[in-house]
Amino acid sequence: MATQAQITAVQQLYVSYLGRAADKAGLDFWSNAIANGTSTIESVATGLTLATEYTTAYGNLSNDALVDAVYTNVLGRPADAAGKAFWVAAFGNGTVKADTFVASLIQSLGAQDQATINNKTFVAQTYTDTVGSAYTPAGGTAVITGVTSDPQTVTDKIAAINTGTIPGQVPGLSLINASVAAQDAVTAFGKTTAASNAALDVNKDGSVSASEVDTALTAATAARFDATTGVSVKTTAQLNADVTDTAAALAAEKADVTAVTGGAAAITAYDNAIAAQKVAVDANTAAASSIAAAQAGLNTAVAATGATVTLTTLGAAAGTTFADAKAITTWLSTPANAGTPAQANLVAELNKVPTYGAGVVDSGVKGLAVATTTATVATATTTLNAIDTGSTATAGVKNDYIADKAAATKATDLVTKAVAADAKVAEVKVVSDQYAALTKTAGDAAAAITKFANDNASKVSIQDVAGTPSADSAKAVSDVFYFKSAVATANDKTIANFGSGDSIVLGSAYTQGASFAAGDNNKLEYFFVKTDTGTQVVLETAAYGSSEVTANASTGVAASTTDHLAVITLTGVNVADLTVSNGVISHVA
Secondary structure, eight states: OOOHHHHHHHHHHIIIIISSOOOHHHHHHHHHHHHTTSOOHHHHHHHHHTSHHHHHHHTTOOHHHHHHHHIIIIISSOOOHHHHHHHHHHHHHTSSOTTTHHHHHHTSOOHHHHHHHHHHHHHHHHHHHHHGGGOOHHHHHHTTTTOOSOHHHHHHHHHHHHHTOSTTSOTTHHHHHHHHHHHHHHHHHHHHHHHHOGGGOTTOSSOOOHHHHHHHHHHHHHHHTOTTTSSOSSOHHHHHHHHHHHHHHHHHHHHHHHTSTTHHHHHHHHHHHHHHHHHHHHHHHHHHHHHHHHHHHHHHHHGGGTOOOOHHHHOSSTTOOOTTHHHHHHHHTOGGGTTOHHHHHHHHHHTTHHHHHHHHHHHHHHHHHHHHHHHHHHHHHHHHHHHSSOOGGGTTOOSOHHHHHHHHHHHHHHHHHHHHHHHHHHHHHHHHHHHHHHHHHHHHHHHHHHHHHHHTTTTEEEEETTSOOOOOTTOSSEEEEEOSSOOOGGGOEEETTOOTTOEEEOOTTEEEOSOGGGOOTTSEEEEEEEOSSEEEEEEESSSOOOTTOOOBTTTBSOOOSSSSEEEEEEETOOGGGEEEETTEEEEOO
8 A cells, every 4th residue: 555655756746747636546556556666756757748638738849948838837937047047958968858857847946846846736635635536637737726835825725625616526515514414413412312311302202402402401400599499599508508507506406405304315206207207208209200200101102192091091900901002002003103212102101001000009008108107207296395395494495406407407408409400400501512512513514605605606506405496597607406404205306407517415325226126224325217307316315225116117206205215306317417426416418
């Protein structure tokens, strides 16, 4: 394999001898020949002097004219008097010949001229790498024309390559690819977020949208700083200070009560009763919440079936069947629902049905535990209050232990909830910030296309296929069509006047299928279909073997919004007029 130095050396020969960037095939051939030892830089240079391009440019010129032509073409400037005299003399005394002059010149350049050659070679290599098989000689020549030792000329040419304004390129292609990639990144992020944080996927469609994240962030933030329904309007630091203060007050009160006969035992009994009651209440709340969540999940999942499933139709016993089982079965057996997130959700919820009855019984048992512990708390409260009354025997005791205990418990609970709420806000904010960054990138990329199209309105028109695509009948501009978002069945479109210089950007994800009968389930494919009125570009909207697709000999593939295809009809266009390169379909006739 050729080294980068060998590739650069050959590219420089193309720039110097032929006045153009190397085509990919030629560059690979000569640089690999040098790498494997079958050629040398010198022999490649000699070979290029035999090319028609070289002989056309420099053949049959006088020595004076040859020097002027090479200086102008290679260095981009007229020959200086001293330099011209030197080379003409070299021709005269035989030390330089016409077929070695270019090589001799580029080996003896001053710093400024060397910078020019280096800059041209760099730009040429960028062009060759960028366009690949879409190379054109006109573009190869144009891309280095005007490049000098000035770095700005390099910047300008690289920008021209990137925006596709070099002859033979698709205008705006790199901007389109960047925009599509940015939008794909947004879509991918939505799916991965749904997989890792199902709670954010409110619509249960397998993807989290930016609006869903914004709603979740607003709700989490509001809950954190809501004094009644959320945690607290106080900061976590302030809440921790409350814990310290209430704990100190409780400790002081406990010391007062403990000094009274029976006080220590009463406090212990009360604390134990409160702790047991909390365990029972939490367990009962969790049981009730589990049943409610399961029921809500089931109701959401079966919504698409038209059935109404409630705890009444489920009953309280495990294994209860549905009154609407037929409707659900019919929906599950419908092919259009196969493999959808809705189907997966429904199946998951149906699999939980046998646990519902057990859950109801469990909730009842836990409810009884709450009642029992509550009665114990009432008894302990009465005993403690009888002691904590401020009797004369213990001056200063104020019947405040229960209130101080509640205040300390509340302060501790608030801190726990606040920390959890802060973590939730931070978690959602991370997703929100990532979404914002990706969305901004996508927005900026889309704006760059718009700006480029506006700046070059006299040369190019860039249109989203999802809109109303229409090619310029006068062909005053190049029409470039692309898919701003994923290709959908709704993208069945007809483009009239699609002609020379026009392009459809499919992207690198698509590969050309040989025939519908040989469709590949693992590839996203497109097909050309000839019709009586033109050519159809038939695109799969998902990787799908298209063996069931049939095309009418006259009308092609029927457009439909219920299949897995998008049909782009190019009226008046023959398949032979189209070429495909790097995910771009171009009209070249």
